[in-house]
Amino acid sequence: MLPMEQFRKFKNEITRFLMDYKFALDAFETKIEILKEEFQFFHDYNPIEHTKSRLKSPESILKKMYKKGCDISLEGIRSEIKDIAGMRITCSFISDIYRIADMLRAQSDLKICEVKDYIQSPKPNGYQSLHLIIEIPVYMSDRQENVCIEVQIRTIAMDFWASLEHKIYYKYNREIPSHLLQELKEASESAAALDRQMERLHKEISEIKESQMEEREEELKRISLSNQQFPIPEALVRLMSGVEET
Template identity: 35%
Template structure:
């Protein structure tokens, strides 16, 4: 697009709305696939590995507010639409990841593991970017959807960290950053302890199933 003024902004807003609407359809498509994964896992293992699922979709206004002109829709990143999955234990985070990646109708184009290697501030979780085909009248368009998978403990930590980043406009004081990292280590230890208890429960359940009838 060329030119400037309200006309160009209106056209850009319209194009953004159309593009983000398609991204929203992609989120719903992926949400359905994830629901299938959860259902199949529950049928096999007796419980749902995902405790909570939440979707998000960027609005045209937020894109325009944050963008440095000139902006083109095709230049938008891969984080405008996504799904956040919360699991009870770290093992389930990886189980959900593996089941999702194994699907033939989901193509993972980027994967970042912040559980094995935490972020600079201590953030932990899995982040995937997947391609999702969205069929409309006369065409199929591929959109990107970000998938964040973490435990409830990781989610609680990230909630507080996000509020701190917002409060200090992304420039959190060093002493608070140090406290964030320390809290992240404590959260990691708690996840490990909870995971150990979960494995104990699973081992007892497997032993009960394999035991010969009395």
């Protein structure tokens, strides 16, 4: 057992280390909220259904380091483990996933360190998601730390499948019966087909909405009286609005 003073110092170091990741998540969550609000305001649409963030526990970090066979030190942990802090972003449509990824790439203070696209190339068990390792600056009172967080972006269908697979995985202590593995794979294919169908519907609805907006704009340019329609001259619009012709 460590002496009390030494243990207190060790605890403070661990706490400070984890705070870096906690604050990185806080900063990233703020960015996501801003993107959601801006997108809703200008596009009358929100590509993000919900988000969930988490920090790995010291015990979980230690197990992962042992599994990797790495030396146990704070710098070693920072170097070897990139998913201490993580956020899952759930969307309605596949196109939203890549739209969000593009918005994150456009953030000048974020660095995309790694991309794993399990949508274009699903895992053998059927798992689909877009994984990003993002480096984000954290400004402390006495220093700046560049902290990595893992961001998983997936559709609702992908998230439902992953949640079910995770539950089955641990229920059977990682030894899943072969017939369940096959059914899980088939369920993944069904979820992917549903995502593609919903994407087509979403695109078609968007096109109809855009067409209706164009029709409404044309209606605004006409006056309807009884069975007659009169176009509103541009010159009259400028005259009534006080805009002089040049």
